[in-house]
Amino acid sequence: MNEGFQYIDIIFFAMIAAFLVLRLRSVLGRRTGEEQRRPDPFAQPESAQDNVIDLSGRKAVAGRPGDGTLAGGLTQIQLTDPSFSPEGFLIGAKAAFEMILMAYAKGDKAVLKPLLAGEVFQNFSRAIDEREQADETMETDLVGFKSVEILRAGMDGQDALVTVKFVTEQVNSVRDKSDTVVDGNPNQVEEVTDIWTFRRDTVSNDPNWDLIATQVPEE
Template sequence: MSGGFPVDLILFAMVAAFLVLRLRSVLGRRTGFERPRREGPGAYDPAAQRQLPPAEAAADQPPPVVADDTRRIVPDPRSPVGQALLRIKGVEPSFDPLGFLHGAEGAFRMVVDSFAKGDRETLRMLLADDVYAGFEGEIARREAAGETQRSEVRAMQETKIEAADLRGTVADVTVRFVSDQVNLTTAKDGSIAAGHESVTELVDIWTFQRDLRSEDPTWKLVATQSA
C-alpha cells in the first residue's frame, strides 16, 4: 500500500451492486485476466488500439476496441519472466499477458475505490484472506475514529508485469502500477487527518494469484507493496 491507501477496468466511484457487476466483467471470461482467448505474449505497441470488455458484453461477443493513454508493458517472451508467462499459458491456453494487464488495472481501481468506501463485500471477493484482514482492519479503525477516506485514481500511467511464477497449477503474476491519485482522510470534525487534495504519483506493486485448474476465474490479490 502507498500514500493514504494501505494496499479494473474499474474505473471509478460506484455503488456496491455496480461494483459487483464490474467485477464480473473485469475478472470474468472476457478480459484475458482470466478467461480470454487472444494473442500470445509479445512486445507492447503503444500505438496499437486495445480492447476493453463492456460490463454488458455477452460471453460470446468480442469486446470493443478502445484507445487510452496507459502504457502496458509485457516482458519479452525470451526473458525469464516471459518464459514463466509461457508456462502459465501452457497450463491455461487462454491466458494473455496483455489482457491480464487490462484486468489487473481494473482490479486495482476497484480495490482502491472499495477500500475508500469501506466496501467489505467487494474486497472480500478480490483479496486473499491475509490481505483482506489488513484492509478490513484499517477500515474498522477508520470507522471507529469517525474518519472518511477519499481515494481517486485520476489516471493510470503505466502497468507492467514484473514477475511471474508457476508452481504446479498455481500461478502468481506481479504487476507494477504507476498511477495519479488523490488520497485524503478526513477526521470526524472535518479536518484533514492525512493526505491532501493534490494529485500524487504513486507506485504500487501487487501480486495476483490463481489456481489455473480452479472453477473460480478470479485472480486474488495476495501481496502488496509500494515502491
C-alpha cells in the same frame, strides 16, 4: 390436372428464387479475400499481437519455462492455461486495481472480500475498522494510470502468480469527524507506485484472480 399445375408452380418459383440469388450476388459481389474485415470487438488489438506467445509450434516461444525470465514465466502460465494472455490479464488487473482502491476508501468489505486472499483481506479489514473507530473518512480519486507492467510471472504448483507494477496519479485525503483534513491533500495530485501480486488456481473452474500481496517500493 391440378397436380400438373402445382408442379409447374414449383418450377416457376424455383426459377424466381435462382434469379434473385444471381441478382443479389451481382449487387453485393463476391468475397475476393481482399476486402477489409469487419472489426471484431473481442479480438486482440493489432498493436498487442506481436507480444503474444504462440504455443501452436509454428514459431518459437518467447521464453523457456523455468529459465527465470519474465517471458519464461509467462510461457509457463500459458502452457498450463492456454486462455491466459498478458494483454488480457493487464486489462483485468487495471479494473481490479481501481475496484479495490475505491472499495477500500469507502470501507466496502463486501466488494473487497472476493477480490483479496484471506490474509490480505484481514489486513484491509483491520485498517478499515481502525479508520471507522477513529471516526475518520477517506477520500480517494484515481485520476489515471501512468503505466502498468508485469514484473514477474510463473507457476507455483497449480497456482499462476503474476506481479504487476502500477504507477498511478491519485488524490487522497483523510478527514476526521469535524471534516478537518488530517492526512493527505484533497487539492493535490500525487504519483503513487504500487506492486501487487495476483494468484489464480489453474485447476479451479473459477477464472478470477485474487490479490495475495501488496507492497510499496522503497524510495
